[in-house]
Amino acid sequence: MLEKKERYFSPLTMLSHPVSFHTYSSAYQNQCWDYANELGLPIWSAFEWADFVRARDQAQVSNSAWQNGSFSCQVSGASPSGSFTLMVPLENGETPRAAVDGEAVDVSLQDAYGWTYALVPVPISKAQAESRQVVVQT
Numbered sequence: 001m002l003e004k005k006e007r008y009f010s011p012l013t014m015l016s017h018p019v020s021f022h023t024y025s026s027a028y029q030n031q032c033w034d035y036a037n038e039l040g041l042p043i044w045s046a047f048e049w050a051d052f053v054r055a056r057d058q059a060q061v062s063n064s065a066w067q068n069g070s071f072s073c074q075v076s077g078a079s080p081s082g083s084f085t086l087m088v089p090l091e092n093g094e095t096p097r098a099a100v101d102g103e104a105v106d107v108s109l110q111d112a113y114g115w116t117y118a119l120v121p122v123p124i125s126k127a128q129a130e131s132r133q134v135v136v137q138t
Contacts, residue, residue: 001032005039009112011049012041051080058129059084069138075122076131086120088136097137107136 004012014032016025036043044052059077071088090096090109093116098107100122108119122132 001035001041002039005041012036048080055079055081055084061086071134071136071138073134074131075124075134076129078125078127078129080126082123082126084122084124086122086134087117088120090116090118090138092138094138099135100132102133 001012004010014029016029021029033043055077059075059079062074062076064071064073073086075084075086077084087110088096093109095107095109096118098105098118098120100120105121105123110117110119118136118138120134120136122134124130124132
């Protein structure tokens, strides 16, 4: 499970039917959920996962450009969580400044597969598609 979080950045799914859970698998399932909580992994229902997949599928990044140490793009879509996270690769690994529609946003860094990325939160509508202008100064 730790490798899923730190190396592969991918979901881990588990299924236990109610009868199985009641008769023999509850101890194992509960240990898995406890460990996931310790690692800070989200535990989503099938409905939450489906909402995420739909939002990710419908999200669009357009008009992207690198110019003079600055990355800009349009991000559009809707998300049940009220935001998207845009991953922007960095060459120097320093925390950049970022703005969405001209408003500063906090940026965090994530290392993945030998690259450092800026994680830029993009506030977006929960209900209907909308577009946001994102600028990242590296």
